[in-house]
Amino acid sequence: MSKQDFPKRKAYSLTPDYTRPLLKLSSAQRQQLLGRLTFLYGKSAATQHLPELERLLKVHDAHKTPEKKAQNGHFDPSDRFTQQDVALITYGDILLSDAASPLATLADFLESTSGLRGAFNTLHILPFFPYSSDRGFSITDFKAVDPNVGSWQDIESLSERYRLMFDGVFNHASSQSMPFQEMLNGNPNYQDFATTYHSPDELTPDQRAIIVRPRTSDILTQYQSIDGPIWVWTTFSPDQIDLNFTNPKVLLEVIDTLLLYVRRGADIIRLDAVTYLWEEPGTPCANLAQTHEVIRLFRDVLNIAAPQVALTTETNIPHEENITYFGNGYDEAQMVYNFALPPLVLYTFYQEDTTELSKWVNTLEYPSDAMTFFNILDTHDGIGLLGVKNILSEQQISFVIRCAREHGALVSYRTAEEGMEEPYEINSTWFSALNLDGEHEDLDLQVKRMVASRSIALVLRGIPGIYLHGLIGTHNNIETVLKTKVKRDINRTVIHYSDLRQELKNSEARVSQMITQLGRLLDIRVNNKAFHPNGDQKVFQLDPSIFALLRISPDCEQHILTLTNVTSRRCQISLPLEQLGVAGIYPQERSELPDPPEMLSARPIKPLCAIPQDNYWYDLMGQRGWRIVNNTLDVTLAAYDVAWLIPMIELERMIE
Known part of the structure; x- marks a missing residue:
């Protein structure tokens, strides 16, 4: 969704207007809300507290401008996300300047840096509220902006130019709150x-x-x-x-805060650590049915109050549990963090083998066009390991940990069932996790490795999110960890903006190379509808050295074959056109597919979306052409090369 689709300028007044008709819930809406509360608290308490929930919705509605009310009535959930949606994840105060607030400095960085203008339309600003610990996640005041970061005016200014993701840190509050x-x-x-x-x-x-x-x-x-x-x-x-969510008053206060965030400019609410929202002794106190019901209630509230606002669940747990937060595809989160992806990508590059990654991508399911994955590689925390539990073996996970440690990473642990400790996350910047310090590699090769890894998150169906330190290629900050004793600080370095700008003037510097090359990938992605999150994707396992994924636009009018060499050596791949589903030679039955080389896609491409026959394909990334010979596309990729190929006939249509 482009920023222009749903402009928020003056969408809400700071004070409610009660001279206009008040919101009236339909009978179905009231019954649905009552049902959620009854599940959580019983019928008597639900009946008692429903009027307060209705009051909160009426107050919120009274803040809306007439333009905002009209806007809500024309919203199509299937158009919530498009290929133009790419999120930058950052703390509000990673970039510091003597001349402006950190939030204003962030805006200047994005708008004045060549290669970044237009690359991101979404900002996930990590908790920008006053806090006492945990780098923002122990909040003392949920309804204020930390003056060390900026002001509500800064947030409003950003909301006029970007979609904003706010953190709903609703699991806990500071002891000083x-x-x-x-x-x-x-x-x-x-x-x-x-x-x-x-x-x-x-x-x-x-x-x-x-x-x-x-x-x-x-x-x-x-x-x-x-x-x-x-x-x-x-x-x-x-x-x-x-927070004690068994107390209905706590839930109602959280909903009041949720609606305030919407009025203050939130397009997406990230439900931080929502896995642990509901405590009930005698249970694991994670992923409980009550937690899912609370999320459904949040979804119901937003469907009534702000249907254009999405919920994202941050649930760093095994993949099969993580995807339960989609609900039935329509009643819980619209977006779920794809926590299995980062460790799988690390494993792929450490092994220089795409087999496990390709098998897993082929299993991904999308229950509806109203939900998708948030495809991240690195975040402000670490590289979570629970997402690949039951996808990679214990030996494979141990291999990832061992390789990361060799790269200078730290490891954090958690308490599992029966009180046992197990590795929870790898603490490292993404650049250091991929590139070994002390190796006499050319910087060019290290940057190519970084870009190749990022390309996988960019081509997968979903919305990509890039952490600021992953964008600029920051090294591990062990010095800060030694001072703070907080392992996650290895990836939370604060940068003075003037120093960063000085580096950007040097085209050979790491940060310049990173932004230039990633900027090219991002520019191609946001301008091609084959990468739409509701478009199809097909995996091909033709060579373990190359991750091959075909993306298809929802209208079947555009096809882009993405190839990523995950190795440090030159590789060649041959793709028979019949496996790609090229029109004219498309095999009508699955049994007609040739045996070797193996195609991992669970089903052939539907004839409706068949690729037009063309003897010439163009690499959007490498800006070079590849010719079809004997109904086969032969592509040669140098170490860590990325190729995004489109049939020339489709490219010509774009020009016309």
């Missing part, structure tokens, strides 16, 4: 804000043993309240107090 402090003070309005015990022994050893969490610290933290010591549920750290 007002609600928790008021709970300690005995304020009855904040009773049961958190899950508490009068003794740590109330949570039994058997109950503790089956709790699944992403940390190894104690699940309960002692605090002193007006009534004496209490032990508080803290999934992530002693400073991060889990």
Whole structure:
């Protein structure tokens, strides 16, 4: 979706207008909301709290301008995302300048850097609220902007030029937040804000043993309240107090915050660590049915209040559990983090073999055109390992960890079932994870390796997200980790903008090469509808050295064959046109496909989407042509080359 499709300028007034008719929920909407609340709290409590939920929706609706109301009525969910959607993931204060706020500096970087203008239409600004720890994820005030980052005016300015992803850090709050402090003070309005015990022994050893969490610290933290010591549920750290969603008032306060984010410019709400939203002793306290129901309720609320706003779930868990957050394709998240992709890509490049990656991509399913994957390689945290559990073997995962350690990476652990520790994530920048320090490789080759790895995330069906440090090719920052003792800080270096601009003036510098080459890939992607997230994709396993994926536009009018050499050597690949589904020689039955070389695609391309027969294909990336000989496309790729090939006849149509 382009920024022009749904302009947000003055979409909401800062104050509600009650002179216009109030929002009226339909009977079906009321029953659906009541059903969600009943599932969570029982019929009596649901009936009691439904009026407050309705009030929140009415207040939100009264903030809408007439233009915004008209806009909501013409929204088609299948058009929510397009090939133009590419997200930059960044902290609001990674780039610092003496001349402007960090958020304003970020905007200047994106708009003044050659190769980046138009490359990103979406910004995921990691929590920009006041916080006490965990680099923004222990929030003290959910409704304010950290003055060290910028202001709501900065956010509004960005929202006029980009789609914005806000973090909904709704699993927990800072121990210094007002609600928790008021709970300690005995304020009855904040009773049961958190899950508490009068003794740590109330949570039994058997109950503790089956709790699944992403940390190894104690699940309960002692605090002193007006009534004496209490032990508080803290999934992530002693400073991060889990919100007690068994209290309906907590849920309603979160929904109020969710709607505020929409009014402040959010197009996408990222539900941080939502896996652990609902605690129930005696269960793993992860991926519970109540958690899914809360997400469905959020979806219902947004469908009523802001249908153009999407939910994204950040659930760093095994892939088969992760995709359950799509629900039935229409009732939970519109976008799910594709956490299996980063470790699979690392494994692919460490082994110089695409077999496992190709097999996995072929299994990906898309329940509807209203949902898709968020295809990331690196994030502000680390390279999660749980996503490939049951995809890669334990030996293969250990191999990835060993190779990453050789590249200077650190490893973080979590508490699994039965209280056992297991590797949770690799802490490293993406550049260092791929490129070994001390190796006497040309920088050109290291940059090519980086770009080749990124191309895989760019061609897969979904929305690509690129972390700022992955965009500019930052090395591991061990020095900061030694100071802070926080492993994730290896990939959170703060950069002075003037230093970055100076580097960008040198065309031979790493950052210049990274932005130039990635910028070319991004420019091609956003301008070709074959990469639309609702378009089809077909995997071909013709040579383990090359990842071969055919992308097809939703209208079947454009086909782009993407080839990525994942090795440090020159490779050649031969693709029989009948396997590609070229018109005129398309095999009508699966059994007619020749045996070798193997085609991994589960089904041949539908005749409706057959590629027009053409003796000439053009490489959009390499800007060179390849001729068909004997009904076979032979392509030679140098080390870490990327080729995006389109039939010349389709290229000519684009020109016309």
